[in-house]
Amino acid sequence: MEEEEAAAGGEAESTLMYRIERPVYDEAFIRSTVLKRRENSTTLRERLAKHFRCSSKRAKAAVFSFLPILTWLPSYPVKEFLFSDVVSGLSTGVVQLPQGLAYAMLAAVPPVYGLYSSFYPVLLYTFFGTSRHISVGTFAVISLMIGGVVVREAPDSMFFFPPVNGSNMSAVLDVEARDARRVQVAVVLTTLVGIIQFVFGLLRFGFVAIYLTEPLVRGFTTAAAVHVVVSQLKYLLGVKTPRFSGPFSALFSIQAVFSDITSTNVSTLILGLVCIVFLYVVKDLNERFKKKLPIPIPGEIIVVIVSTGVSYGMSLSDDYSVDVVGKIPSGLLAPAAPDFSLLPNLVTDSFAVAIVGFSMGISLAKIFALKHGYKVDGNQELIALGLCNFISSFFQTFAITCSMSRSLVQESTGGKTQIAGLLSSLMVLLVVVAIGFVFQPLPQTALAAIIMVNLLGMFKQIRDIPALWRTSRIELAIWLVAFVASVLLGLDYGLLVALTFAILTVIYRTQSPKSAVLGHVPGTGLYCDVEEYEEAAEYEGIKIFHSNSSIYFANSDLYVNALKEKTGVDPEALQAARKAQRKQKQKEKENGNHNSSLKTSCTDKERGVTHEVLSYNHVSEEQSNGQLGDGDSETLSEEEAVFLHPLSDVHSIILDWTPGSFIDSVGAKAIKQVILEYAAVDVQVVIAGCSRNLLSDLDSLQFFSGVMTPEMVFPTVHDAALSCQRSHPAFAPTKAKTPQIHVE
Secondary structure, X not given: OHHHHHHOHHHHOOOOOOOEEEOOOOHHHHHHHHOOOOOOOOOHHHHHHHXXXXXXXXXXXXXXXXXXXXXXXXXXXHHHHHHHHHHHHHHHHHHHHHHHHHHHHHOOOOHHHHHHHOOHHHHHHHHHOOOOOOOXXXXXXXXXXXXXXXXXXXXXXXXXXXXXXXXOOOOEEOHHHHHHHHHHHXXXXXXXHHHHHHHHHHOOOHHHHHHOOHHHHHHHHHHHHHHHHHHHHHHHHOOOOOOOOOOOHHHHHHHXXXXXXXXXXXXXXXXXXXXXXXXXXXXXXHHHOOOOOOXXXXXHHHHHHHHHHHHHHHOHHHHOOOOEOOOOOOOOOOOOOOOHHHHHHHHHHHHHHHHHHHHHHHHHHHHHHHHXXXXXXXXXXXXXXXHHHHHHHOOOOOOOEEOHHHHHHHHHOOOOOOHHHHHHXXXXXXXXXXXXXXXXXXXXXXXXXXXXXXXXXXXXXXXXXXXXXXXOHHHHHHHHHHHHHHHHHOHHHHHHHHHHHHHHHHHHHHHOOOEEEEEEOOOOOOEEEOOOOOOOEOOOOEEEEEEOOOEOOOOXXXXXXXXXXXXXXXXHHHHHHHHHHHHHHHHHHHHOOOOOOOOEEEEEOOOOEEEEEOOHHHHHHHHHOOOOOHHHOOOOOHHHHHHOOOOOOOOEEEEEOOOOOOEOHHHHHHXXXXXXXXXXXXXXXXXXXXXXXXXXXXXXXXXXXXXOOHHHEEOOHHHHHHHHHHHOOOOOOOOOOOOOEEEO
8 A cells, every 4th residue: 555655656645545456346246255244143032032131230231221310429529510510500590490480371370380390300300311411390382382281171261150140240260270170281291291201211212303303393492482472461461361272372362462452551561571671681691791700690580589579569469450470388289199081182282292392301401412522311311301290290290391591501600410400409499398478479470571581592593594595495494384383273283284294305305306317537436417517427328327315115106207317218218119110110021112211310419328219209100099019029030120220329227326225115116127128128227336234125125036136236336337338348448358447
């Protein structure tokens, strides 16, 4: 190697060169000489026994995998990490408290249940989670999805007291009964979500999140932000409107709010707007001076404390009819079994919440893991979230996932491990047990302001539209479908529509791949599209067909049609032309006109293929009159064969299967059929660039039987091209020696 590089001289000083010279390989030679499969001597019983054998080492690994805290807690560096985790935990807890109260409103349950959901799951995730930086707990999108289900199953209309006979009083809403029912719906839904996530984790279904592509998730969450803002308008304005769920719920909510806008509570509106402006300014300051601030300014907790104090001091609830949080019971509830009679109506919704919750959590966990140089286990994250939701549901919580805003606070304030999350949950516990009553005068409009301002990041995702327009129109379509469907149909149906559309785009891309005829770039081993690159030149008599997709039932017909169109060699047309020539010859014999024939020479200059055939109109006329039947397919005599003109200058077609990863039975049958059709018109078809997995599929499908043999499959396009030239020396540029691969 060194001698070759030295001989290359000055030109090779700055360029790495390689030179390969070997015989042309085909698959039969590779299987017999170059590669030999490893023999697997173990039986199925032995493999099963090995799989289910439980050694002490394997048991220890299983325990550490199920309880990741055991891998880092024993070696926890107290001096290095503890102070950072304490600061991060306190900072995150300050944010978690108001968000728990606010997101309970989105879930349509009393605020205290948001505090429960900010304590139990966070505590459990410390033991079972693999991410060191995400902050689990209440999240706007999941809370809104739960709220939609809760309102659907327990609407206000179910809990009105009928008016007393003869009185002019209107029906009275039984708020206590309604809230109790809604809590039960949320709890049962959370139980199902936990079971689904846990089972998916045990079955190693962590990969399901890949089907929720980034454009889909961003379009979906932007639509969720629209739903959240619409749902909070009534709290910001202080109007009394019902909450809607299902398709077009956002439109119905907007209509209801603006229909009652004349009854806006001015005090509520002013307080809400002041909170929004303050929170926006604080977030802007935190973003601008994040490198100079030791910890972010806790805008949410400031709003909660100040608005609570103002509400209590000015008696906003009594004197100005401002809606407040109301009673917050002290202490934790005793565990209770969910009401499983509600289960049948919630199964479909639970799958949607489970998948969205996991996809949100794992995507953010992977971002932080990549940034800080550790790995997260998607399957264990499913198990962790499943246990958090399932166990916590017995303590009256609703479904949780990780929150982007809190996770950023936990990471940016120096959090190193989930000790920070543990401390934040203990802060919430302190409020629930000791000082929850302090927040009873908290205005609901302040919580609405917190929710709205926290959604600014989601609304900024609209900037994706021009970026995707420039880079990928298909991904833009996924984003728009996810957004529009989720806004109009609701988050559950919107997610289903978006996911279906995303899968259809994958089918579309594989069903309609880009095809090209390749040519060799002289002096290189490269084969490129002859229509796109001027340097690419076709070999005489050879067409190299490339399609950037695997071949399966959805695109096999399209692949064959593209092959015939791109190469310019249609075996059916050539067969028809041959039959027409034969007919014409027979007619000329009968008429004694052996020296005349009607023929047309058409040359495809772009593809270098020449056809000498009868006029197409004449052939079509013969076919339409039924004169070209199956009876004309008999073998020509030698005299007739010499007389008939050659139908095509193309003697070989190479199918470049380098991009292919699999083939099914339908695709294999289509390829074998087209090979037979080309063989009937003396055009050889060979295959190049098959991966070993693809070759295994072909073996399983018994592809190499009959017309196709391993000798017709080559490891590279260059091997195939040289072999085709050797098979037809009249077309080859040189005949001096056996073709050798020579790439520089």
